[in-house]
Amino acid sequence: MISPKKYARPAKSIPKGYKTANDFFDYVFNDEDMVWMGQNTNHLHDENEIMDSMMQSIKKRDYNKYPPPEGFPELKELILEDLGLQSEFDILVTAGGTESLYLCCNDILAPENNTITCDPGYLIIDNFASRFGDHVKSVPIYNKECGYKLTPKLVRENMDANTKLISLVDPLNPLGSSYNKEELKDFADLAEDNDIYLLHDITYRDFAEEHHLMAKYAPEHTLTVYSFSKIYGMAGMRIGALIGIPELIKSIKTIVINDLGTNLVAQRGALAAVKSKKQWLGRITDITRSNQKIIKDAVDQVSGAFIPVYPSQGNMLAIDLKNTGVTPLEISEYLLERKIFTREGSYTSSRFGERYLRVSFSIPPEDVHYFAKTFLEGMESIKRSKLCGS
Structure with missing residues (x-):
């Protein structure tokens, strides 16, 4: 019998009264x-261009065909434009932000590396990072002193020579805390000085009053995770994207599982979503x-x-x-x-x-x-x- 692998605990607990x-x-x-x-x-x-586009795709039976394996070029261009990033970045369309997170942890971490996350935080990242690296250091941030977020100061206090990845969910699930430019610049210096990668999950970016991209301050050390689940209202369609410099995305492309492309109907909806x-x-x-x-x-x-x-x-x-x-x-x-x-x-x-x-x-x-x-x-x-x- 296959023994279950021991990773960080699953993010989903079983509520009372249910078997699973x-x-x-x-x-x-x-x-x-x-x-x-x-x-x-x-x-x-409401009923809008997003829904209409997906319905039209289904009526045309687009789903009979495989889409481009890395995502429709037009969708990739629109996402970069939405983020204000230039053509020096590359992008991979994925089956939701979760797949992007998994690919990043898989590609960046070696068995001797460790990852810094925060508690509270998005626990699936701890789970993924523990699969590919040595361990995860989940830093407690539930206090006023640090502004209820993982700060550069806390990272410096908790990192070591084997730290390779820092997770920044921004705004943070579950608290809603976010980062200003000065904090991101400090993270950029930290990453560049220590050759550490920054995983910038911007799933909730568009709900924020103001938001800044880590990729603009440390492009060679940042991977940006983009999702259509939240602001676009497409959680059930499972579509997202991963953005980084071409060298990083090229490396990640070598480990993709979904090499026949991401849900075609979802991509049609995503195109309409960004445009509208x-x-x-x-x-x-x-x-x-x-x-x-x-x-x-x-x-x-x-x-x-x-x-x-x-x-x-x-x-x-x-x-x-x-x-x-x-x-x-x-x-x-x-x-x-x-x-x-x-x-x-x-x-x-x-x-x-x-x-x-x-x-x-x-x-x-x-x-x-x-x-x-x-x-x-x-x-x-x-x-x-x-x-x-x-």
Whole structure:
């Protein structure tokens, strides 16, 4: 019998009452009344060019053919243009940002190398990095002193001669913290001086009020991960991209698994998404910023609760419940019973999971109002139940 390999723990835990994580996700996926605040997906697009383009592709039976293996050239050019990067960069279209992350860890890390990530953070990166390198150093960043993010100072304190990769999810899932130009320049100096690569995951970039690209400061040491899952509302289509200088992308191309190309219908939608972005981006970010204020107003009514990073620069935030007498698991289960899907902190943190509930808010405002009302009711109900039982 094949023994399971021992990597960093999976990012998906099994919720109470379900045999597997897949069973749970199947349940929430198929419940059409579920308010979807647990996976940072974007539900704010109307019927538009993105949907039309994919429907036309299906009607033309484009899916009978394989697409270009590295992505449609027009799509690659549009992504670079969207990022303001010039032709000195190359790009590989992938099956979502997750495939890009995997390819980066696989290509960059040797068995003796280590990786620096942060906690809280996107735990799948720890999982991938532990497969190909020696170990992962997950630096605790859940505090005001570091601004709830991995700083150049923290990296210098935790790196060693074998550190080869630094993960920067920017804005950060789950907290919504982000970086300014000075911090990125400092990271650039660090990477260049020590021949370390920077994995800049910009999945939530377009929700931010201001965002800067690491690739512009350390092009030879940066790989940028781009996703269509969030701002474009295409999470289920599984499409993303990986951007770097030609030398880096050429190396990564030697280890691709998906060598017959990424989902053709998704690429058609992605083309329309980038082309139409200016038409709908402002509307979506206006709604998300208004939505997170609704959540903040509710949180402020709960004694002991607070939002560590506000305003969030992503489409999600964390609600710290440590001093409320209610655990994230208790309130997440209460909300799920009332058709609201959120995630307790253990989904994105091994150290601080008992402190916070993560909620995303790129959903219709009426659903956010329902969450705020139900959250307040739930916090009060759970506290009252504990008092009666004591």
